[in-house]
Amino acid sequence: MTLAPRIAFPPPRVRRRRRVALYSHDTQGLGHLRRNLMIAEALAGGDDAPAILLLSGAIQLRLFALPPAADCVTLPALRKDVDGTYAAESLHLSLEEVVALRSATIEAAVTAFAPDVLIVDKVARGSFSELEPTLAALAARDDARVVLGLRDVLDAPTAARREWAQDRTSEAVERYYDQVWVYGDRRVYDPVLAYGLPDAVARKVTFTGYLGGPGRLASHGNLPPPADAYVLCAVGGGQDGYALGAAFAEARMPHGVVGVLLCGPYMPDAARQDLERRAAATDRLRVMRFSADPGPLVANARAVVGMAGYNTAVELMCAGVPALLVPRVEPRLEQLVRAARLAELGLVDALHPDDASPAALTRWIAGAVTATRPRRADRPGKAVDLEGLARLPGLVASLTGAPGLFGVRGGLDRAC
Missing domain, CATH: 3.40.50.2000 (Glycogen Phosphorylase B;)
Structure with missing residues (x-):
């Protein structure tokens, strides 16, 4: 041998x-x-x-x-x-x-x-x-x-x-x-x-x-920001983001602005397909499935509606864009506590999910897009260690x- x-x-x-x-x-x-x-x-x-x-x-x-x-x-x-x-x-x-x-x-x-x-x-x-x-x-x-x-x-x-x-x-x-x-x-x-x-x-x-x-995650196909002016809705991983996504899909966008809905990889297929059908019926809404690094999408948005997970909150504070947090309230209150505290500091606006109707989102988006106010990150006294x-x-x-x-x-x- x-x-x-x-x-x-x-x-x-x-x-x-x-x-x-x-x-x-x-x-x-x-x-x-x-x-x-x-x-x-x-x-x-x-x-x-x-x-x-x-x-x-x-x-x-x-x-x-x-x-x-x-x-x-x-x-x-x-x-x-x-x-x-x-x-x-x-x-x-x-x-x-x-x-x-x-x-x-x-x-x-x-x-x-x-x-x-x-x-x-x-x-x-x-x-x-x-x-x-x-x-x-x-x-x-x-x-x-x-x-x-x-x-x-x-x-x-x-x-x-x-x-x-x-x-x-x-x-x-x-x-x-x-x-x-x-x-x-x-x-x-x-x-x-x-x-x-x-x-x-x-x-x-x-x-x-x-x-x-400055850290950015790479993926096998990150999504570039749209060329048009847009308001972003980010629902985290998406497993429980359909309700917010559906309300955003029915909200009216200001003139010259489109809505961009980022579903997340965990959103159930039936829920995502419903949102995609809604987007196909209008030129004012676009649906994206996933981005490994949503940072550029957040930073280039006119305003952002999002859930209040840790990563989303940090991206919003870094970008300084007008932001409305609609926190998850089940099975834990982590996001509700975070959203309330950041709103208390004047860093974001916050809305309970029970109140996140299409009409409420329409009102907030209109104010956020048209208001003349400094970016949150530039407001004196609001510095956060990032x-x-x-x-x-x-x-x-x-x-x-x-x-x-x-x-x-x-x-x-x-x-x-």
Whole structure:
């Protein structure tokens, strides 16, 4: 028997390129996935950019072009049904079986990749605690750092505190995490105070600023802004955006202005097809299915009507265009809290979804398009920290290279 020749691998370098892994649970919507992709894009710039591994079960990941030096592990997907229960998206497996498969896949991938930093989006233990074995393995290393990334608002305070306690998040943060990054500005909303987080967690919190800035996501076909003057309606991932989209489709546009409706990849086919039929019957409405980076569409619009998800809100604050937020109010009040707070600061207008009739949208659009008022981003006294993406490379570098951080699982003081 002839043996295959052995491959001569080059000797390992003394200083390897840093490695960062990003985990996002994928039970509903595009927000978590897009946020981690923007973080990966921010970390990928420069000569000393780390190798980046994304872990997600969202099949929509294939719609995006990954940044340089990044790759992904796509987990067996989960879905959240309308009654709030979870199941495997495609595999004929029980929930317990698919979670066990995901957990083993994550542990194997992270063990082989050996990241210097693992950044976990929102759910400290992962979906159904699927991250627990991986977190325990990383805690046993003295050269790995773990970060929990939180959006500005999790839910209304009572509900957020209850879920935080049920998921034993404080215990997980104390045991496994070095830092907690809040992707927001504490002057806008401070979850540490709102949710009464214990001191052991609060000491690890750093406010990064909102994840705005020049970062742009690439995709396999981003949509260019229309040449005509337009008002944009953005309904996030689209899974529950039909009602707002239908109201916008029936709203009257000012003379010389068209309506552009961005459906999102999760909008059910029947709902999207209905909106497309409405658009086909008029030259004042256009329907777009998906854009990986809606930023240019937002920035070039005369005004924007949108839901109040984190990414949409940040894009609107960056663009400074007149904006009306119509928040989701089920199954959680996160968007309602965010919309109310931004409206209180004068950064946006807000309307409860029960009041978002075609007539109400027509009145708001007419005022927003014709009013002579400064762009919101230029109004004095309304400055919001939108530089989070620019700060992330420095935060990662401080975790992996600053003296005195290794060997103490505790993290930095709170940002001021």
